[in-house]
Amino acid sequence: MLDDDKIIDLYFSRMEIAIAETRKKYGGRLFTVARNILFNKEDAEECVNDTLMKAWQHIPPKRPEMLGAYLSKIVRNLSINALQAKKAAKRGGDEVNLLLGELTECIASPHTPENTHEANEVTNALNMFLAKQEKTARVAFVLRYFHGESINNICTRFNMGESKVKSILFRTRKKLRTHLEKEGIAI
Amino acid sequence: MNLFIAIGDIYDIFIEEAETANIAEESVRRRKRRNTTAAALATASALGIAAFAVWRKKTKQKRLAS
Numbered sequence: 127m128l129d130d131d132k133i134i135d136l137y138f139s140r141m142e143i144a145i146a147e148t149r150k151k152y153g154g155r156l157f158t159v160a161r162n163i164l165f166n167k168e169d170a171e172e173c174v175n176d177t178l179m180k181a182w183q184h185i186p187p188k189r190p191e192m193l194g195a196y197l198s199k200i201v202r203n204l205s206i207n208a209l210q211a212k213k214a215a216k217r218g219g220d221e222v223n224l225l226l227g228e229l230t231e232c233i234a235s236p237h238t239p240e241n242t243h244e245a246n247e248v249t250n251a252l253n254m255f256l257a258k259q260e261k262t263a264r265v266a267f268v269l270r271y272f273h274g275e276s277i278n279n280i281c282t283r284f285n286m287g288e289s290k291v292k293s294i295l296f297r298t299r300k301k302l303r304t305h306l307e308k309e310g311i312a313i
Numbered sequence: 314m315n316l317f318i319a320i321g322d323i324y325d326i327f328i329e330e331a332e333t334a335n336i337a338e339e340s341v342r343r344r345k346r347r348n349t350t351a352a353a354l355a356t357a358s359a360l361g362i363a364a365f366a367v368w369r370k371k372t373k374q375k376r377l378a379s
Contacts (some may be wrong), residue, residue: 127338139328147359172319190324190325192325192379194329195325195332196325198328199321199322199325199328206317206318225317229316229317245322248319249322249323252319252323256323256327261330261334261336262336264327264331265330265331265334265336268330271317272320272328272331286336
């Protein structure tokens, strides 16, 4: 498999093999993120294809420092958009609602940020918060709420029991809530 | 919903870390290290500190040689 720099060079040379190489290296990972949000194989496949198309359109001029993370962000956003466009998918909606429900407890007020500035503030606060966490807690949090991984999958990856993983996530959400309150977000 | 969306913009490094981290292996390594430290402390109290220093040096040399 080609390394990221070489793949990006292929994009810069406008060689279509760049898309095939990206799919070979990151296709599985992108599909998992999309499926964890959409719970539909066909929709997830479509989002992966759209992601590759977006990468083709934006590279160049963009040169992502971490191609995998860059693509993961695109596929996640596209999947959320697809989900919203379908007015909450019939299948899998419960799981995403569960993810949202778990995070809602971190925000004390139902009035959530509505403009970009406030959204950036939330992201900055999140980044600061994540940087301060222990690696296990941070990885668990990102796997659960960025990648949309199920608790079972996280248990398998961590070789830990369900209650341990749930407790790590619970403690991290609780700390996040305190952190966001301290930062004056959505209180 | 906004917090869920905001998480989509976290630093790339956190996303990569989550993808590549092998927490299971790291926790096994940590446990081994803890056990080694416990064993070393037990040996230290059994041998006395001077003898322990010699034992530790030999153990380290053996480990580096293997």
